[in-house]
Amino acid sequence: MNKLIVTNNSLVFEKYCNHCGVIYLKDVGYLDVLYAVRDRIHQSYVLLTHPLAGSLKPNQTPYKSIIITRGEAGVDTDSVVLIENSIAAAQKFLRDRNTPSWSEKILGDFRTVDLSLIENAMQKRSFN
Amino acid sequence: MSKIKVVHYLNQFFAQIGGEEMADMEPELREGLIGPGIALQQALGADYEIVATVICGDNYFGSNLEEAQSRILELIKPYSPQLFVAGPAFNAGRYGVACGTIATAVEKEFGIPALTGMYVENPGVEMFKKDLYIIETANSAAGMRKAMPKIATLAKKLINGNEIDLPAEDGYHERGIRVNYFHDKRGSTRAVDMLLQKVKGEEYQTEYPMPFFDRVPPATPIIDMSKAKVAIVSSGGIVPLGNPDRIESSSATKFGKYDVTGMDRMSKDDFISIHGGYDTAYILEDPNLAIPLDVLREMEKEGQIGELANYFYSTTGTGTSVGNAEVFGTEIGKQLLADGVTAVILTST
Amino acid sequence: MKLELGKILIQDVQFGAKTEVVDRTLFVNKEEIIELVLEDDRLIGADVELARPGESVRIAPVKDVIEPRVKVTGGGVLFPGMINKVEQVGSGRTHALVGATVITCGRIVGFQEGLIDMSGPAAKYCPFSETNNVVLVIEPADNLETHDYETAGRLAGLKVAAYIGEAGKNIEPDEVVVYETKPLLEQALQYPDLPKIGYVHMLQSQGLLHDTYYYGVDAKQLVPTFMYPTEIMDGAIVSGNCVAPCDKVTTFHHLNNPIIEDLFARHGKDLNFMGVVLTNENVFLADKDRSSDMTAKLCEFFGFEGVIISEEGYGNPDTDLMMNCQKVSQKGIKVVLITDEFPGRDGKSQSLADTVDEADALVSCGNGNVIINFPPMEKVIGTLDFVETMIGGYEGSLKPDGSIEAELQIVIASTIANGYNKLAARGH
Numbered sequence: 036m037n038k039l040i041v042t043n044n045s046l047v048f049e050k051y052c053n054h055c056g057v058i059y060l061k062d063v064g065y066l067d068v069l070y071a072v073r074d075r076i077h078q079s080y081v082l083l084t085h086p087l088a089g090s091l092k093p094n095q096t097p098y099k100s101i102i103i104t105r106g107e108a109g110v111d112t113d114s115v116v117l118i119e120n121s122i123a124a125a126q127k128f129l130r131d132r133n134t135p136s137w138s139e140k141i142l143g144d145f146r147t148v149d150l151s152l153i154e155n156a157m158q159k160r161s162f163n
Numbered sequence: 164m165s166k167i168k169v170v171h172y173l174n175q176f177f178a179q180i181g182g183e184e185m186a187d188m189e190p191e192l193r194e195g196l197i198g199p200g201i202a203l204q205q206a207l208g209a210d211y212e213i214v215a216t217v218i219c220g221d222n223y224f225g226s227n228l229e230e231a232q233s234r235i236l237e238l239i240k241p242y243s244p245q246l247f248v249a250g251p252a253f254n255a256g257r258y259g260v261a262c263g264t265i266a267t268a269v270e271k272e273f274g275i276p277a278l279t280g281m282y283v284e285n286p287g288v289e290m291f292k293k294d295l296y297i298i299e300t301a302n303s304a305a306g307m308r309k310a311m312p313k314i315a316t317l318a319k320k321l322i323n324g325n326e327i328d329l330p331a332e333d334g335y336h337e338r339g340i341r342v343n344y345f346h347d348k349r350g351s352t353r354a355v356d357m358l359l360q361k362v363k364g365e366e367y368q369t370e371y372p373m374p375f376f377d378r379v380p381p382a383t384p385i386i387d388m389s390k391a392k393v394a395i396v397s398s399g400g401i402v403p404l405g406n407p408d409r410i411e412s413s414s415a416t417k418f419g420k421y422d423v424t425g426m427d428r429m430s431k432d433d434f435i436s437i438h439g440g441y442d443t444a445y446i447l448e449d450p451n452l453a454i455p456l457d458v459l460r461e462m463e464k465e466g467q468i469g470e471l472a473n474y475f476y477s478t479t480g481t482g483t484s485v486g487n488a489e490v491f492g493t494e495i496g497k498q499l500l501a502d503g504v505t506a507v508i509l510t511s512t
Numbered sequence: 513m514k515l516e517l518g519k520i521l522i523q524d525v526q527f528g529a530k531t532e533v534v535d536r537t538l539f540v541n542k543e544e545i546i547e548l549v550l551e552d553d554r555l556i557g558a559d560v561e562l563a564r565p566g567e568s569v570r571i572a573p574v575k576d577v578i579e580p581r582v583k584v585t586g587g588g589v590l591f592p593g594m595i596n597k598v599e600q601v602g603s604g605r606t607h608a609l610v611g612a613t614v615i616t617c618g619r620i621v622g623f624q625e626g627l628i629d630m631s632g633p634a635a636k637y638c639p640f641s642e643t644n645n646v647v648l649v650i651e652p653a654d655n656l657e658t659h660d661y662e663t664a665g666r667l668a669g670l671k672v673a674a675y676i677g678e679a680g681k682n683i684e685p686d687e688v689v690v691y692e693t694k695p696l697l698e699q700a701l702q703y704p705d706l707p708k709i710g711y712v713h714m715l716q717s718q719g720l721l722h723d724t725y726y727y728g729v730d731a732k733q734l735v736p737t738f739m740y741p742t743e744i745m746d747g748a749i750v751s752g753n754c755v756a757p758c759d760k761v762t763t764f765h766h767l768n769n770p771i772i773e774d775l776f777a778r779h780g781k782d783l784n785f786m787g788v789v790l791t792n793e794n795v796f797l798a799d800k801d802r803s804s805d806m807t808a809k810l811c812e813f814f815g816f817e818g819v820i821i822s823e824e825g826y827g828n829p830d831t832d833l834m835m836n837c838q839k840v841s842q843k844g845i846k847v848v849l850i851t852d853e854f855p856g857r858d859g860k861s862q863s864l865a866d867t868v869d870e871a872d873a874l875v876s877c878g879n880g881n882v883i884i885n886f887p888p889m890e891k892v893i894g895t896l897d898f899v900e901t902m903i904g905g906y907e908g909s910l911k912p913d914g915s916i917e918a919e920l921q922i923v924i925a926s927t928i929a930n931g932y933n934k935l936a937a938r939g940h
Contacts, residue, residue, distance in 0.1 A: 082797055083796060083797055083798070084795045084796055084797060085795050085797060085800070085827075085828040085831055087826075087827030087828045087865055088718055088719075088795040088827070088828045089718055089719070089722060089755070089795075089827075089828070090716075090718075090722060090753075090755040090756035090825050090826065090827070090903070091755060091756075091903070092756075092826075092903060095903055102796075117831070120865055120866060121827075121865065123862070124827060124862070124865045127854075127856050127861045127862070128854075128856075130856065131856055131857040131881065132857075132906050135900075135901075135906065135907050137901070141901060144658065147658050147720065148658075148719065148720050148721055148722075148755075151659075151719035151720030151721075152718050152719035152720075152722070152795055153719075153795075154719065155718075155719060155732050155794070155795065155796070156794075156795050156796040159796055159798070159799075
C-alpha cells in the first residue's frame with residue numbers, strides 16, 4: 036500500500052519525504068490540511084488515519100498530518116463522511132476561538148506531538 | 164413605576180386585515196394592541212403594556228426578507244420596546260418563518276428578550292429553536308388561549324433574568340442547547356441503572372439523543388445513459404413568468420410542473436425565479452443556470468442521453484419543511500415513473 | 513481472582529521525619545521523596561508541596577494523579593511492568609491510602625495539562641479538591657527530549673505513589689472490601705438468573721502524551737483482551753495521557769474505576785459482573801476496524817447480555833466508541849455509552865464527532881466548552897505560566913490579578929468520561 040501523507044508539519048515532511056509520498060502544505064492552517072485531504076478523497080483517495088487524531092483541539096494546535104492512499108475508482112463514502120464530520124468539528128472549535136499565534140518553542144512542541152501521532156501509523160505494514 | 168413596553172408582531176390574518184389575498188401587505192405599525200394582543204396583554208398583566216403592534220403580510224416578508232426586517236426594525240425603534248412577542252404562528256409555515264426571523268432580528272438589534280410560539284411541525288421550529296425560545300402550541304388558532312399564558316410566563320422570566328427551566332417545565336420546544344448541571348448520582352451509577360433497564364426491556368431515557376438521519380437507499384445506477392429518459396427537478400424556485408401556481412418564495416407548500424416542449428434553452432422572457440433564499444440576479448438573466456435545458460438538449464441531440472422529458476418540476480427549497488419535501492418528492496417520483504423517466508437531475512441552489 | 517482492598521482513610525497530610533500513617537494523617541519525608549525522584553538523571557530538579565482540601569491553592573500544570581497503594585499479599589507488586597517487574601496482579605490483599613494522592617506537576621510541552629483548585633468555584637468540578645495531595649514538582653534536564661521527559665515524569669509519579677503506599681502496609685484498614693470475579697464459566701454459574709454484564713474499557717492510545725499502559729504494554733500495541741476487574745486495582749493500567757485535562761483518565765481514576773466499582777456494588781444482587789474487555793483508540797483506521805471487530809467478538813464469546821462502554825478523549829476516540837457500540841449492539845448485546853460533550857461555547861453544536869443509530873443509551877459527563885470564572889488563589893504550586901496555552905485556556909484567560917476565565921476543559925478530570933463525577937449535561 037502506498038501511503039501518502041498530507042501535512043503542514045515540517046517535522047513530518049523531513050522525516051518521511053524519502054520514505055513515501057508527502058504533500059507538504061507549508062504555512063497553511065489546520066483546516067486547510069483537512070480541505071486538501073477532502074479534495075483528494077473526491078479523487079479516489081482513501082483515509083488511513085483518523086483526521087481528528089490527538090486530543091489537541093483544532094483551535095489549539097496548528098499542525099495536522101493525515102495519511103491517505105489511492106483507492107479504487109470512485110469515491111470511498113466512509114472516507115467522505117469521516118472527513119466531512121471532522122471538518123464540521125474543526126470549524127465548530129475555530130468558530131469559538133481562533134488558533135493563537137504561539138511562540139516558536141511551543142510550535143516545536145506541537146510539531147513533536149503531531150509527528151508522534153503519525154509515527155505509529157507509519158510503522159504499520161499492509162499486505163494489500 | 165412605568166410599565167414594561169411590549170411590541171407585538173402579527174401577520175395580515177391575525178391582525179384582522181385579510182386572508183391570503185392580503186399576504187403581500189407591506190409592514191405597518193399600529194399603536195396599542197390588535198386581535199391576539201388582547202390575550203397577550205391579559206396574560207402579561209398590569210405591569211406590561213403592548214405599546215405597538217407591527218403587521219406584515221406573510222408573502223411580502225418571505226419574498227423580501229432583508230427589506231421586511233429592516234423596515235420593521237425602523238418602525239419599532241421609536242417605541243424603545245423592552246420585550247418583543249411574535250405570533251404565535253401555530254402551524255402556519257410562512258408565518259412561523261416570519262416570526263422566527265423578526266424575533267431573532269429584534270433580539271439582536273435591541274438586545275431585548277424576544278419570543279414566539281409554534282406548533283412542533285412548523286418549519287420555523289427547526290430553523291429557529293436554537294436562537295429563540297419558541298413556546299409549544301397547538302396546530303391551530305384554537306390553541307391561542309393556552310399558548311398566550313405560557314408565552315407570558317416565559318417572557319416574564321426572561322425579563323426578570325430568572326433561570327429558565329427545562330423545556331418540558333417551561334413549555335418551549337427543546338432547543339438542542341446542552342447545559343451542565345450536577346446530578347445526585349455519579350455517571351457510572353446512572354450508566355449501570357440505564358443498562359439494567361435496557362437489558363430488562365424496560366423504558367430508559369438517554370441523556371444525549373443522537374441526531375436523526377433519515378437515510379434513503381440510493382437507486383441502482385444507470386448502465387447506459389444513451390438509453391435513459393432524463394427529467395429535471397429543481398428546488399431553485401424557477402417558475403413561468405407571473406408564477407401562475409403562486410409557489411411561495413420560501414416554505415413552499417406546493418410544486419409545479421412546467422412545459423418546455425420545443426424549447427432548446429430556457430429564456431428569461433418565459434421563466435423567472437421566485438426563490439427567496441438566494442440572489443436571483445444571475446438566474447433571472449439566464450434561467451439555464453438552474454434548469455440546464457440548453458446543455459441537456461445538446462446531449463439529447465448528440466445521443467448522449469436517450470431522451471429529455473419535455474417538462475421540469477420546480478419548487479422552492481428554502482425554509483421548506485422536511486415533511487413537505489417528503490410529500491413533494493414522493494408525488495413527483497410517482498409522476499416521473501408513470502411517464503417512463505429513468506433518471507433525474509436534481510438542481511438545488 | 514479475588515482481591516481484598518483495605519481502605520485506610522487519610523484526613524490530613526503533613527511533612528515528617530518518617531513517611532508513615534498515624535491516626536489518619538499521612539506524614540511524608542520530603543527529602544526521601546526528592547532523592548527517589550532524582551535517581552532518574554533525566555530529572556534535575558524536584559520539589560514536594562502539600563495541598564489540602566479547602567486551602568486557597570492552585571496546582572498547575574498537572575501531569576498525573578496517583579493513589580498511594582501497596583500490595584500486602586497475593587503476588588505481584590504495584591504498577592507491574594512500569595516500575596516493578598511484570599507479574600500478574602489483582603489477587604490477595606492490597607491497601608490503599610484513601611483520601612491521599614500524589615500529583616505530578618511540571619512542564620513537558622508548551623501546552624500543558626490542566627489545573628486543580630483546592631477551593632473556590634472550580635473546586636467542585638475536580639475530585640482532587642477533596643483529597644490530601646502530595647504534589648511533586650519536577651524539572652527536566654536541559655534539552656531533554658520530550659518523549660524521555662514524559663517517561664521520566666510518569667515513572668516519578670508512580671515511584672513516589674508506591675513509596676508512600678508502603679506506609680499503609682501494616683496498618684489495619686478502616687474498611688475492607690472484597691472483590692471477586694471467578695473464571696468465566698464458574699462466574700456464569702454463580703448467579704445463573706442474573707443478567708451477565710461486561711465492561712468495555714477503551715484506553716487512550718494515539719501517540720506521545722496520548723498513551724496508556726497495560727502491564728507496561730503500550731495500548732497502541734494491544735489487540736482487545738480480557739482483564740479481571742481487580743487487576744486494575746493494583747495498577748495494571750497506568751496513564752500516559754497528558755493533554756486534555758477535562759477528560760483525562762488519571763492513574764488514580766484507573767485504580768478507582770467507578771464503573772467497575774458500581775458494577776461490583778450490584779454484583780450478585782441484580783447483575784452478574786463477568787469482567788472487563790480492554791480495547792484501544794488507535795489513529796490508524798484499520799486498527800479501529802480490527803479492535804472493534806475483536807471487541808464485539810469477545811463480548812459475544814463471553815456471553816455478555818449488556819455492556820457499558822467508556823472512552824477517553826474526543827474526536828478520534830468518538831469513532832472507536834461508535835464502532836464498538838454498533839458492532840456490539842449488532843451481536844444482540846445491549847449497550848450503554850458514557851461520554852463527555854463538546855457542543856461549542858454556546859452549547860448548540862454537535863456534542864460528539866461521530867454518531868451511530870445504535871447509540872440510543874448514553875450517559876453524559878458534561879459539556880467541556882462552558883466558560884467558567886475562578887478567582888485567584890493565595891498559593892500556586894507549579895506555575896501559571898502555561899494557563900493560556902492549556903486546552904480550555906486562551907489569550908486573556910489569565911487575568912493580571914491571577915483570576916482565570918477559561919473553558920471547563922481546563923480543570924483536571926472535570927468531565928471525565930468514565931462517570932466518576934456527578935456533572936452531566938442536558939438539553940434545554
